[in-house]
Amino acid sequence: MKVTVSIIKADIGGLPGHAWVHPKILEFAADRLREEQKRGLIIDYFVYNVGDDMSLLMTHTKGENNPDIHGLAWSIFKEATENIAKKVKLYGAGQDLLKDTFSGNIRGLGPQVAEMELEERPSEPLVVFAADKTEPGAFNLPFYRIFADPFNTAGLVIDPAMHQGFRFEILDVYEGKVYLLDAPENSYDILGLIGTPGRYIIRRIYRKADLIQASVTSVERLNLIAGRYVGKDDPVAMVRAQHGLPAVGEILEAFAYPHLVEGWMRGSHVGPLMPTKMISIDQEKKIALGPKMTRFDGPPKVISLGFQLHDGYLEGPVDLFDDPAFDYSRQLAAQITDYIRRMGPVMPHRLPPEEMEYTTLPQILSKLKPIPVDEYEKNRLQYIQFVTSQASGQATTGPSHD
Numbered sequence: 173m174k175v176t177v178s179i180i181k182a183d184i185g186g187l188p189g190h191a192w193v194h195p196k197i198l199e200f201a202a203d204r205l206r207e208e209q210k211r212g213l214i215i216d217y218f219v220y221n222v223g224d225d226m227s228l229l230m231t232h233t234k235g236e237n238n239p240d241i242h243g244l245a246w247s248i249f250k251e252a253t254e255n256i257a258k259k260v261k262l263y264g265a266g267q268d269l270l271k272d273t274f275s276g277n278i279r280g281l282g283p284q285v286a287e288m289e290l291e292e293r294p295s296e297p298l299v300v301f302a303a304d305k306t307e308p309g310a311f312n313l314p315f316y317r318i319f320a321d322p323f324n325t326a327g328l329v330i331d332p333a334m335h336q337g338f339r340f341e342i343l344d345v346y347e348g349k350v351y352l353l354d355a356p357e358n359s360y361d362i363l364g365l366i367g368t369p370g371r372y373i374i375r376r377i378y379r380k381a382d383l384i385q386a387s388v389t390s391v392e393r394l395n396l397i398a399g400r401y402v403g404k405d406d407p408v409a410m411v412r413a414q415h416g417l418p419a420v421g422e423i424l425e426a427f428a429y430p431h432l433v434e435g436w437m438r439g440s441h442v443g444p445l446m447p448t449k450m451i452s453i454d455q456e457k458k459i460a461l462g463p464k465m466t467r468f469d470g471p472p473k474v475i476s477l478g479f480q481l482h483d484g485y486l487e488g489p490v491d492l493f494d495d496p497a498f499d500y501s502r503q504l505a506a507q508i509t510d511y512i513r514r515m516g517p518v519m520p521h522r523l524p525p526e527e528m529e530y531t532t533l534p535q536i537l538s539k540l541k542p543i544p545v546d547e548y549e550k551n552r553l554q555y556i557q558f559v560t561s562q563a564s565g566q567a568t569t570g571p572s573h574d
């Protein structure tokens with residue numbers, strides 16, 4: 173049976189600030205999805221959040237980029253914004269809904285989308301991820317490890333079905349170009365690209381032996397859509413597991429090391445990606461309440477839910493980072509947080525200037541008026557006196573410059 177799994181996520185308001193999703197918004201979304209399940213538009217669904225981002229996980233038979241499915245997600249985000257987020261004045265109500273009108277596809281309107289149409293195998297384990305205060309390229313390193321690093325994934329060496337390796341589809345989000353590269357043959361080229369996660373994003377991965385699709389990651393860049401800073405592009409992704417694909421444990425293993433990602437406070441800082449447990453899961457309501465973003469609006473966090481798909485129905489989820497085996501990773505992430513925070517506004521904790529382009533820093537820096545160095549050296553004493561007396565509030569005239 174061919175099933176499409178669609179994850180569409182948006183930040184439509186935070187409680188408080190950018191810390192968390194209002195639980196009422198999750199309930200609203202789950203209620204709407206339940207109605208659509210009854211009407212037969214979708215087979216099954218689950219709603220969850222990480223920080224201020226709500227994901228709608230839906231299964232159906234309509235294929236990728238279907239206007240009814242995208243339209244459903246768009247109307248849920250819109251209605252929840254109007255009925256809840258704006259009413260209780262959540263922070264940034266409707267933040268990710270960058271355009272006013274929906275014209276058949278939610279891509280390019282602000283929300284993140286990860287969709288995969290698949291032929292359900294006799295048993296279909298599915299692992300979904302969502303991260304807050306970071307960007308889609310944050311999945312580059314762990315996904316490379318899962319599908320190309322035998323020191324992470326034993327199956328690459330041991331399992332004949334995986335031994336030929338995987339084909340990586342890498343998107344250059346600035347140029348709108350796609351690279352198709354195979355691991356292990358082109359590993360160094362893959363790494364050459366994905367080591368720049370703000371630009372090159374591993375979007376889909378296929379098993380080389382039969383080109384079965386194994387993963388998909390969302391790739392929307394909000395800043396590029398809006399042309400201004402609108403928060404980071406907190407990403408979602410999914411990976412199929414087992415039986416000739418990486419085992420669930422090989423997928424999770426790649427997140428045990430809290431690597432440094434871009435995002436965090438004001439989308440302008442580097443910090444460790446902490447694998448985090450959910451707060452609660454309500455199987456009946458089909459809602460999982462995810463972690464809050466606290467210290468310096470973070471640190472960046474990733475959650476992982478595991479399902480078994482059966483005829484399009486989602487059995488689960490299991491909170492996959494809810495295991496003492498990940499306590500050490502969390503502890504390590506907390507230590508890295510403490511260490512790197514001491515650098516305050518200094519790189520490499522703060523992002524480099526190219527990455528600050530869409531933040532409000534250029535606005536601040538454009539107000540400063542530097543003096544040409546030759547001119548300054550000629551009249552240094554006068555300049556120094558001028559600036560000092562300005563600072564002490566005494567009006568003097570200094571040398572003029574443009």
Ligand SMILES: O=P(O)(O)OC[C@H]1O[C@](O)(COP(=O)(O)O)[C@@H](O)[C@@H]1O
Pocket residue numbers: 183189190223224304305402403404405406436437438439440469
């Ligand atoms: O100027 P504002 O509206 O307070 O925005 C600053 C906010 O931007 C953010 O980077 C937005 O985070 P999100 O991308 O998760 O919405 C927060 O870290 C920070 O609080």
Ligand SMILES: [Mg+2]
Pocket residue numbers: 183223224225304305403406
């Ligand atoms: Mg967010």
